Amino acid sequence: MTRNVQKASTILGTIVAGTAAALLAPLATPAAHAAPAAAPKPTKQCVTGDKLVPSCGVLWGAAAGGFTSAPRDEALKDWEQLSGRTASIFHTYHKGDEVFPTASEIAMTRDAAKPRVLLVNWKVAYGSTWAKVAAGEQDKRIDAFAKRIKTTYPEKFFLVLNHEPENDVIAKKGSGWEAKDFKAMYRHVIQRLDSKGVDNAINVMAYMGNEKWMAQSWWKDLYPGDDVVDWMGLDSYVSAEKGYYHYGQFGDLLDREPSGGGTGWYDWATTQHASKPIMIAEWGVYHRIGKPTDKTAGYNSVLPELAKRPNIKAIVYFDTKHDDEGDRDISIDSTKANLAAFKTLAANPLFNVKIA
Structure with missing residues (x-):
């Protein structure tokens, strides 16, 4: 979540079957926004596959x-109770030499009654630069993480390296933070983890x-390559x-x-x-703090968009009563x-x- 925070009648009835059926299909090649043709309802349970891509749903x-200072695991449990559903993905954030997965993160993903997958954002270059990481300066940091994973955490998990890199780019030659440096950093970290046997x-x-x-002219230079990226993500x-700022509904945040x-x-x-599945790795509907506003149109717009995409x-979802600048409320319960x-x-x- 950064300062660039971006852009409702219940819809369960007629769209549920169409929505679920549409998402049975494999990844679409082009991006057609017309509603898909009707398809049979799922006849078996939706399950995650090798790359955690669901077979349907x-x-x-x-x-x-x-x-906030609230422990992330406790905050998520409270949120799950509030929202009425277990979060199959538990999103956490780490930087530098922080030791993770933490004991609480591991416990959350080993809860047999409420199965969850860890989604970890790791700023590997904390205290350094992308260019230096790519050159091997933080290999000890990367290797320590690889060793922890190999010895303590065999479960599959989602790994994001430096989410929202656009906001961190310094487009100046030699800065160490150019878009091309991010690409090099990302490739170096993933390839080194692979070489250490991290396959989950x-x-x-x-x-x-x-x-x-x-x-920006450099935007295209950020992408690390299909060989080291499993999912495309959007915050x-x-x-x-x-x-x-960014008034709109769920489709608007996808189509900027x-x-x-x-x-x-x-x-x-x-x-x-x-070929890449898409994860909306952070999303939310906000209003300014102290200005409670009806968010139902935003929430009710999600299912129709998923049916088309x-x-x-x-x-x-990223839930907070105040963002990093303290002026936006992204919580789901700002009004009844x-x-x-x-x-x-x-x-x-x-x-x-x-x-699975």
């Missing part, structure tokens, strides 16, 4: 307690998809306040175009990287109506995916 996840990390490239950054938000025009993020991802295989709408969304059988 959509993985449901969350990060809770953002920008599912790699996610998490973009912001912000109009300003997508218009994007919408405002419930009409006229406020580069400033000046061009291909929207979802269309770009599904065209240029058609079969490449989306996971959505992960908002919570009711979110609970209706969470209850949809589309998200009934078994972690």
Whole structure:
């Protein structure tokens, strides 16, 4: 979650069958936004596969307690009780030499009654630069992580390296933070983990998809390569306040175009990287703190969009009462109506995916 936070009548009835059926299909190659033709309802349970891609349906996840001192595991448990559904994806954040997965993270993903998959964001270059990591300066840090995984954590997990890198780029030669340095860092870390025998990390490239950054000449240089990326990720938000920054619904956070025009993020991802499943690794609907606003339109827009976009295989909510600048409320319960709408969304059988 960064300062570039981005952009409702219950819909369970007629769209449930169409939504679930549409997401049975394999990844779509082009990004067609027309509603898919009707297909049979699932006849068997949706389960995750080798790369944690569900055979049908959509993985449901969350990060809770953002920008607070609350333990992330306890915050997520409270959020799950509030929303009415277990978060199949548990999103956490780490940097530098922090030791993870932590004991609490491991416990959360080994809860037999509530199966969860860990989604870890790791800023490997903390205290260094992307260029230095790529050159091997932090190999000891990478190797220590690899050893922990090999000896203590055999479960499959999602790994994001430096989410939202666009916001960290310093487009100056020699800065160590150029887009090409991010690509080199990402490739070096993943290839080194592979060389150490880490075969249970599912790699996610998490973009912001912000109009300003997508218009930069260096934006295309960020992508590390299909050989080291398993999922395409997007961190994007919408405002419930009409006229406020990124006002809109779920489709708007997927379709933001580069400033000046061009291909929207979802269309770009599904065209240029058609084989990759998409994870909305952070999303939310916000209003300014102290200005409670109806978010139900945003929540109610999710299912129709998922029905039209079969490449989306996971959505992960970021819940906080205040963002990093302390001016936006992204919580699901800022009003009773908002919570009711979110609970209706969470209850949809589309998200009934078994972690295999």
